[in-house]
């Protein structure tokens with residue numbers, strides 16, 4: 022049975038009310054706590070509601086109900102209306118809102134999204150396709166426009182041509198695909214300018230204004246540019262192209278600095294021009310479906326939460342691997358390395374979500390408060406708890422794969438790690454002594470991201486004879502495969518059918534492709550929609566960022582000062598042997614490398 026989700030067409034929001042933000046235009050911090058009919062379905066999308074200044078709250082303690090098939094739009098069972106007369110905010114029920122919405126379509130606000138660095142790799146690969154997917158799913162507000170901004174000279178037609186090459190339709194939803202693409206491309210415009218020119222941003226602002234017309238103007242800037250120019254852009258955009266009547270928000274791509282000091286300096290710089298509520302620090306792993314599902318799995322299933330502690334969990338493993346190297350991205354990668362590129366953000370964020378205490382509610386601030394507590398309870402990483410590696414050239418099947426330093430964009434003799442494994446600990450009552458092992462690497466044998474939870478041995482196990490001396494083989498393991506081929510499976514022991522008593526290991530498996538016909542949205546779709554809706558839950562707050570850097574900065578400095586040489590591993594291998602020794606030091610075996618996976 023599909024239960025509920027909090028914000029998409031398939032949700033029934035038992036007790037959902039909507040609140041109109043007070044005043045004529047929505048305040049910059051207007052937020053959507055949880056939306057129900059997020060996109061399409063004949064209703065106005067949550068994005069449109071948010072753009073028009075509405076906040077959608079789920080009333081705490083009310084049940085939610087969903088359909089058997091998540092592809093079908095849900096009905097909503099609203100709570101009894103709770104209205105506040107002559108005061109702000111007022112609350113109305115969903116039905117009341119829908120009536121109102123259909124009467125007042127024309128006063129909807131506009132949303133203009135500017136992709137700064139539109140000529141670049143991320144914009145082409147991820148941002149424009151995600152925006153199109155949102156449009157296709159009817160998730161963007163009625164009055165939206167998209168602007169590409171970069172130094173490269175391009176006409177609107179050339180931008181559209183570039184973007185059109187990257188657009189695809191959902192595998193499961195191909196009707197009117199080319200028509201939809203045409204409509205979408207007509208809403209895309211280009212403006213060429215320098216990143217540090219207020220005059221150029223002023224011109225951009227004028228262009229945006231022409232498309233907004235007299236409507237309330239909401240503006241989102243996506244900084245898809247190298248970090249050294251973030252501040253120039255924020256300064257110019259905020260001074261010369263920000264909205265005068267609605268909100269202005271800025272999505273900042275990683276990396277957010279190189280260490281505690283540079284990150285703090287970046288935050289200080291951003292805050293000269295923006296308030297925290299306007300800053301959306303993106304970590305796209307938080308937008309991945311299975312990372313989103315982590316809290317649902319834990320907090321809505323009685324069987325997991327009681328086990329979620331040192332009492333039952335032996336270790337937790339957070340594993341990221343890619344089967345390709347830097348391949349041309351060495352210019353960026355070499356000054357960051359894998360610890361900053363993947364561990365300090367993507368894996369650490371997953372760890373915080375995994376390990377946090379139950380938040381008071383699903384509100385962004387409540388969740389982020391809990392995440393930050395976990396990060397602050399952790400011990401900064403020690404050099405002896407880290408292994409670093411770098412891939413070297415390898416020939417297999419007549420093909421020679423280049424080593425990291427063979428990449429032309431990488432300086433010769435670079436010591437940047439392309440692989441790292443680390444053991445982290447959370448010093449709190451729940452997790453004391455449980456190793457959280459992280460492993461991240463490029464040019465490995467496979468592309469995969471997963472969370473593995475290895476449970477303790479069954480005390481006094483009656484069947485231990487069946488497992489020989491290797492009792493670890495008998496423990497339960499929960500695997501959350503974030504990508505590819507998303508799945509959640511639990512390894513259990515069972516009896517092989519028959520008259521004898523032979524034991525076997527099997528997987529209780531929620532395999533997404535088999536369970537759901539709907540294509541899983543890309544992380545960037547969710548996050549872009551969140552930013553438009555003002556939902557901050559999946560973005561990084563500045564104190565989270567500070568805490569994250571505090572854990573890694575001393576180690577990163579020590580590695581650099583000592584010029585620690587990474588252990589070389591062949592391209593396409595399973596990484597350096599040192600990672601096994603590190604795990605063994607804490608009596609752990611990497612789950613992804615065992616014969617049964």
Ligand SMILES: NC(=O)C1=CN([C@@H]2O[C@H](COP(=O)(O)OP(=O)(O)OC[C@H]3O[C@@H](n4cnc5c(N)ncnc54)[C@H](OP(=O)(O)O)[C@@H]3O)[C@@H](O)[C@H]2O)C=CC1
Pocket residue numbers: 138139140141142143144171172173216244245246247248250274275276353
């Ligand atoms: N690519 C990816 O997969 C990922 C990228 N990111 C982050 O997203 C951001 C964008 O990444 P990506 O698209 O790969 O970056 P690119 O190197 O492709 O740069 C984007 C655009 O910025 C401009 N630009 C590039 N270098 C400079 C420079 N030195 N000075 C001024 N402008 C420059 C160029 O546009 P023009 O010359 O036309 O002005 C370029 O098209 C970065 O912060 C990156 O770390 C994060 C996760 C994944």
Ligand SMILES: O=C1O[C@H](COP(=O)(O)O)[C@@H](O)[C@H](O)[C@H]1O
Pocket residue numbers: 305343362470
């Ligand atoms: O942030 C980054 O992520 C990508 C991996 O993202 P995925 O969604 O494809 O798993 C990684 O390749 C890149 O180095 C890093 O900057």
